[in-house]
Amino acid sequence: MKLHIAVLPGDGIGPEVIAQGVKVLKAIGMCFGHIFTFEYGLIGGAAIDKTGTALPEETLDLCKKVDAILFGAIGEPKYNNDTAAKVRPEQGLLGLRKELDLFANIRPVIAYEDLLNHSPLKKKKIKDANIVIYRELSSGIYYGEKKLSDDGNTASDICAYTRFEIERIAHLAFKAAQSRKGKLTLVDKANVLESSKLWRKVLQELAPLYPEVTLAFLFIDNAAMQLILNPRQFDVILTENMFGDILSEEASVIVGSIGLLASASLGPKYAMFEPIHGAYSKATDKGIANPIAAILATAMLLDHFGLYDEAALVRKAIDKSLQLHITTPDLNTKYDNISTSKVGDFIEDYINNPEETNLNFTNIHLGQSTII
Numbered sequence: 466m467k468l469h470i471a472v473l474p475g476d477g478i479g480p481e482v483i484a485q486g487v488k489v490l491k492a493i494g495m496c497f498g499h500i501f502t503f504e505y506g507l508i509g510g511a512a513i514d515k516t517g518t519a520l521p522e523e524t525l526d527l528c529k530k531v532d533a534i535l536f537g538a539i540g541e542p543k544y545n546n547d548t549a550a551k552v553r554p555e556q557g558l559l560g561l562r563k564e565l566d567l568f569a570n571i572r573p574v575i576a577y578e579d580l581l582n583h584s585p586l587k588k589k590k591i592k593d594a595n596i597v598i599y600r601e602l603s604s605g606i607y608y609g610e611k612k613l614s615d616d617g618n619t620a621s622d623i624c625a626y627t628r629f630e631i632e633r634i635a636h637l638a639f640k641a642a643q644s645r646k647g648k649l650t651l652v653d654k655a656n657v658l659e660s661s662k663l664w665r666k667v668l669q670e671l672a673p674l675y676p677e678v679t680l681a682f683l684f685i686d687n688a689a690m691q692l693i694l695n696p697r698q699f700d701v702i703l704t705e706n707m708f709g710d711i712l713s714e715e716a717s718v719i720v721g722s723i724g725l726l727a728s729a730s731l732g733p734k735y736a737m738f739e740p741i742h743g744a745y746s747k748a749t750d751k752g753i754a755n756p757i758a759a760i761l762a763t764a765m766l767l768d769h770f771g772l773y774d775e776a777a778l779v780r781k782a783i784d785k786s787l788q789l790h791i792t793t794p795d796l797n798t799k800y801d802n803i804s805t806s807k808v809g810d811f812i813e814d815y816i817n818n819p820e821e822t823n824l825n826f827t828n829i830h831l832g833q834s835t836i837i
């Protein structure tokens with residue numbers, strides 16, 4: 466298969482983790498005889514520094530001509546406390562989601578057996594947790610009318626949803642539940658918000674089309690608690706933009722590190738794949754950023770194009786790296802010298818040579834004397 470991929474590394478640790486993702490895709494291309502080509506674009510703070518805007522026209526044009534987009538991270542601490550800043554890095558990502566109509570953000574949350582000890586939550590509670598969050602991504606409070614009064618003392622953000630916007634992601638979430646354990650939970654605040662009432666009504670209307678799916682409703686405050694109290698009760702969670710942002714970051718606690726969660730952002734025409742974490746600027750260029758989320762994003766990309774064996778191999782390589790403690794310091798209790806690019810090297814190596822790599826990698830790259 467030929468795939469032309471736009472690579473948008475973005476800010477902070479974005480470039481270093483995305484470099485590992487690209488490394489892995491190149492290895493997959495070589496092993497399976499695919500032609501993957503990569504074209505780079507600027508976005509976020511990196512784009513503001515060079516062009517004055519967070520989403521340059523050139524980047525948008527690039528994204529519109531490729532088969533898929535691989536995105537790194539966005540954000541720059543220097544903008545965070547400047548509430549008057551006219552341009553902000555996040556505008557790049559938000560603009561891209563809107564311009565490309567990437568309405569469905571899919572965030573799988575899987576508790577890895579080898580990492581159960583890394584979560585602050587009790588092992589027996591999180592074991593076998595396997596959830597996928599469908600977050601609406603191109604509407605709601607992020608994109609509603611924003612106002613600041615002339616005297617600067619009153620501000621508002623409108624949370625608006627149309628039936629069309631709810632229906633299109635609801636169908637995807639119902640279908641996902643159909644192909645999984647058959648449970649869909651809508652998370653809303655329908656006891657207070659009009660927009661949430663519409664979500665609930667639309668879901669109730671669609672439910673008869675999916676008789677094998679059990680539909681449940683949960684208020685966001687309760688859902689935030691249930692998610693860490695008993696994550697195994699969930700299968701597919703569907704929710705609006707901001708609740709999805711918050712819940713998915715909370716869900717990373719189940720997995721043990723936010724550096725492990727990837728997502729796909731899909732629309733009618735375009736598809737983007739990204740880690741869910743931010744730019745973590747403090748860690749930039751230190752080699753400590755966990756590249757697994759970025760690498761998992763490439764597995765989601767491969768799945769999207771029906772390259773299931775390829776995606777499975779990437780996931781197997783990730784599992785192996787976790788098993789052998791070839792991980793960055795956020796997860797590592799055994800070795801203290803494994804960098805972002807070393808993790809990428811291991812996964813690349815494993816893909817090239819699944820039978821033997823793990824026998825030798827620790828010896829060659831980590832200077833260990835015993836064969837694992």
Ligand code: IPM
Pocket residue numbers: 539540555558559710741743
């Ligand atoms: C995410 C991020 C973004 C969001 C930020 C960077 C705008 O937190 O993808 O979860 O809020 O959607």
Ligand code: MG
Pocket residue numbers: 710711714741
């Ligand atoms: Mg977020």
